[in-house]
Amino acid sequence: MSEFIIASLLIAFVTAASFALEPLTGYLSIALLYLLLVVALGLRMRRPTVLTVAAISALLWNFVFIPPRLTFYIDKVEDGMMFATFFVVAMAMGHLTTRLRRIELAERQRERRTAALYELAHQAAFASDLDTGLRAAVALIDSIFGAPAALHLRAKDHSLSSAPHAASTLALSPAEFREAAVVFGGPAVAEESKALSNVIHVVLQGRTARMGVLSIRPLPGRLFESVERELLEAFAVLIGLTLEKDHVVEALKRAEILETSDRLSRALLDSVSHELKTPLAAVQAGVDGLERQIGGDKPTATLAEMRAATRRLRRVIDNLLDMTRIEAGVIELKLDWSDVGDLVTEAISLAGDALATHDVKVEGAEGLPMVKLDQPLIEQALSNFLLNAAAWSGAGTKIVVRAWVREGRLSLSVLDEGPGLQNGDLRRVFDKFYRAPGARTGGTGLGLSIVEGFVRAHGGSVRAANRSTGGGEFTLDIPVETMRAELGEFA
Amino acid sequence: MSDKATALIVDDEAQIRRLARVVLEADGYRVLESESGEQGLADVALRRPDVVLLDLGLPKLDGVAVLKRLREWSRVPVLVLSVRDRPEDKVAALDAGADDYIQKPFESAELLARLRAVQRRVASDKDEPYFRASHLGIDFMAHTVTVKGKEVKLTATEYALLKILAQHAGKVVTHKQLLREVWGPNAEEQSQYLRVYMTYLRKKIEAPGAKEKLLRTESGIGYRLVLPAKE
Numbered sequence: 001m002s003e004f005i006i007a008s009l010l011i012a013f014v015t016a017a018s019f020a021l022e023p024l025t026g027y028l029s030i031a032l033l034y035l036l037l038v039v040a041l042g043l044r045m046r047r048p049t050v051l052t053v054a055a056i057s058a059l060l061w062n063f064v065f066i067p068p069r070l071t072f073y074i075d076k077v078e079d080g081m082m083f084a085t086f087f088v089v090a091m092a093m094g095h096l097t098t099r100l101r102r103i104e105l106a107e108r109q110r111e112r113r114t115a116a117l118y119e120l121a122h123q124a125a126f127a128s129d130l131d132t133g134l135r136a137a138v139a140l141i142d143s144i145f146g147a148p149a150a151l152h153l154r155a156k157d158h159s160l161s162s163a164p165h166a167a168s169t170l171a172l173s174p175a176e177f178r179e180a181a182v183v184f185g186g187p188a189v190a191e192e193s194k195a196l197s198n199v200i201h202v203v204l205q206g207r208t209a210r211m212g213v214l215s216i217r218p219l220p221g222r223l224f225e226s227v228e229r230e231l232l233e234a235f236a237v238l239i240g241l242t243l244e245k246d247h248v249v250e251a252l253k254r255a256e257i258l259e260t261s262d263r264l265s266r267a268l269l270d271s272v273s274h275e276l277k278t279p280l281a282a283v284q285a286g287v288d289g290l291e292r293q294i295g296g297d298k299p300t301a302t303l304a305e306m307r308a309a310t311r312r313l314r315r316v317i318d319n320l321l322d323m324t325r326i327e328a329g330v331i332e333l334k335l336d337w338s339d340v341g342d343l344v345t346e347a348i349s350l351a352g353d354a355l356a357t358h359d360v361k362v363e364g365a366e367g368l369p370m371v372k373l374d375q376p377l378i379e380q381a382l383s384n385f386l387l388n389a390a391a392w393s394g395a396g397t398k399i400v401v402r403a404w405v406r407e408g409r410l411s412l413s414v415l416d417e418g419p420g421l422q423n424g425d426l427r428r429v430f431d432k433f434y435r436a437p438g439a440r441t442g443g444t445g446l447g448l449s450i451v452e453g454f455v456r457a458h459g460g461s462v463r464a465a466n467r468s469t470g471g472g473e474f475t476l477d478i479p480v481e482t483m484r485a486e487l488g489e490f491a
Numbered sequence: 492m493s494d495k496a497t498a499l500i501v502d503d504e505a506q507i508r509r510l511a512r513v514v515l516e517a518d519g520y521r522v523l524e525s526e527s528g529e530q531g532l533a534d535v536a537l538r539r540p541d542v543v544l545l546d547l548g549l550p551k552l553d554g555v556a557v558l559k560r561l562r563e564w565s566r567v568p569v570l571v572l573s574v575r576d577r578p579e580d581k582v583a584a585l586d587a588g589a590d591d592y593i594q595k596p597f598e599s600a601e602l603l604a605r606l607r608a609v610q611r612r613v614a615s616d617k618d619e620p621y622f623r624a625s626h627l628g629i630d631f632m633a634h635t636v637t638v639k640g641k642e643v644k645l646t647a648t649e650y651a652l653l654k655i656l657a658q659h660a661g662k663v664v665t666h667k668q669l670l671r672e673v674w675g676p677n678a679e680e681q682s683q684y685l686r687v688y689m690t691y692l693r694k695k696i697e698a699p700g701a702k703e704k705l706l707r708t709e710s711g712i713g714y715r716l717v718l719p720a721k722e
Contacts, residue, residue: 270548270575273574273575273576274548274574277574277595277596278504278506278507278574278595279506280595280596281507281510281574281595281596281597282506282507282510282596283596284596284597284598285507285510285511285513285514285596285597285599286510288514288598288599288600289510289513289514289517289599292517292599310596314596318576334578334579334711336666336682336711337682337683337686338686339686339687339689339690341690342686342689342690342708345704345708346708346710349704370683370686370687374711375710375711376578376710376711379710483683
């Protein structure tokens with residue numbers, strides 16, 4: 001509005017000046033004064049004003065100066081031509097100069113925007129830590145938009161955290177926060193937020209995820225032009241990317257720390273294993289040497305005892321190391337195709353002499369499809385079941401190994417003819433160091449826990465039960481990929 | 492085997508070296524000792540042992556690194572000694588050129604049997620036309636296999652598998668090696684075929700009801716055709 005008043009005053013001034021000059025220059029030159037005014041205004045004022053001024057100038061010139069004066073009537077043909085030319089030239093000048101101005105303005109705005117984005121990128125991305133970067137970003141927004149801003153970041157559960165980030169200069173009301181949360185969970189394309197409040201919410205969009213919401217409250221009566229809105233969105237993307245980058249860097253660091261601690265516990269285990277087994281190897285070789293020196297094919301009772309003790313010690317050390325490995329979580333499954341029949345045979349041979357006095361029967365292991373699992377681990381698990389069965393049932397009794405594959409699960413059962421378990425023990429037998437009442441001396445109470453650990457590593461489960469005919473039944477059950485290999489396919 | 496065979500023990504534990512020396516000397520070996528990987532390499536070059544016992548857990552230059560260097564210029568049979576019981580450690584040593592492995596603590600008889608087996612490689616590489624192990628007989632020229640004197644029919648794949656295992660009799664042959672040699676270099680991941688054919692091969696050549704199997708599974712590593720303790 002004020003533009004029009006200034007324009008009117010200027011027209012009045014030019015008209016008054018024209019009155020003074022007209023006697024000296026004649027009425028035709030007055031047109032030039034009016035044109036000068038139109039051009040001058042065109043450089044400063046908006047187009048509607050300028051065009052109006054151009055039209056009014058034409059009419060005024062006609063009315064006041066072209067004879068006959070104080071009429072719109074034009075007497076001479078050349079005056080008519082002059083008037084028409086003046087009108088067209090004034091309009092054209094108004095149009096051209098305002099366009100020039102608009103281009104210049106846009107240019108200046110673009111420059112400011114680029115500078116602001118650069119500033120933000122610089123401050124946010126190169127800040128020593130995230131908080132400093134965000135603080136700088138909020139300060140920049142404040143200086144450009146003249147409005148306080150609030151940052152709500154993504155929480156661990158990927159929802160929007162209700163506590164604003166420490167860099168925020170604006171506290172949202174609960175209703176405003178709800179709006180922000182809606183924008184955060186809303187459609188991917190940022191819409192003009194149809195907020196009831198006058199707060200503008202923009203999603204901080206990273207490359208793959210939304211990292212939070214930027215909310216700013218413009219000063220009362222200040223409207224955001226679309227260019228400013230675009231700038232704000234560009235800011236949001238930049239902040240989102242910075243947050244995402246920071247998030248990824250953090251995750252990488254954590255993974256690295258985990259890997260280091262994994263490697264460390266592995267190295268420690270290797271070293272402990274070395275320290276325990278080297279002397280044992282020496283003892284073993286010593287026993288062998290003694291036996292040879294004493295000579296003869298019949299080892300003495302003492303030697304046999306030493307041999308048995310060495311074997312037992314070795315088993316205890318192996319068990320302790322396995323348990324430690326399970327607890328340290330450093331078991332890495334090496335899944336490969338495996339023949340169940342072969343696996344059972346190897347488990348039996350792994351149990352070795354402990355089964356010498358038992359009658360071991362295998363049921364169902366032939367003709368099964370191939371299964372994908374870590375054979376050394378499952379072999380050892382089954383072997384521990386067998387050792388347990390052998391320890392609890394008398395010489396000459398039968399031990400049955402049963403294998404079946406059903407609905408993508410491999411089950412292996414070991415059934416013995418021992419005393420079975422008390423009901424309270426059915427679950428506890430798998431506990432670490434738990435030994436059922438009446439257990440023979442010499443066990444560590446680790447064998448079955450190791451089975452559980454290895455089976456768990458496969459995502460499977462173990463259970464103990466009593467057979468209806470007496471005796472115990474131990475079963476492990478793991479999900480497996482299966483395959484019926486066709487002979488000849490690859491011969 | 493010549494009584495003058497020389498064995499080099501590479502182990503940083505003096506105790507293990509001493510005990511291995513006792514066991515080996517009792518069996519007629521001449522014994523050399525090295526206490527580090529670097530010295531071991533130098534000793535192989537200068538003193539030309541017939542067989543090497545190599546500990547995997549050496550300080551500084553570890554066993555696998557020693558093997559890799561050694562295999563650049565020497566084909567001396569190497570038996571790896573290890574306390575590590577993860578199959579992947581053994582496979583790594585075998586891939587690096589070890590002929591076989593034995594785990595600490597070991598029984599002396601087993602150690603001596605393995606040592607004999609790794610030295611046997613040299614013998615069977617000389618195109619011996621016949622192979623015998625307990626009830627199994629193979630005629631490499633005629634491509635025939637007999638079990639307890641009776642000929643059994645093997646498919647081409649089964650025969651190829653058995654031949655490789657027999658040529659490395661007494662030693663472990665890794666899954667990878669078997670797959671590569673029988674099915675070709677692109678089949679190293681196709682372990683399921685190996686499992687199937689081993690199952691069929693066993694059905695044909697294992698003596699039914701025998702307690703000791705001829706073809707042993709080394710879980711997570713490979714297979715071994717076991718030679719009888721005394722031939």
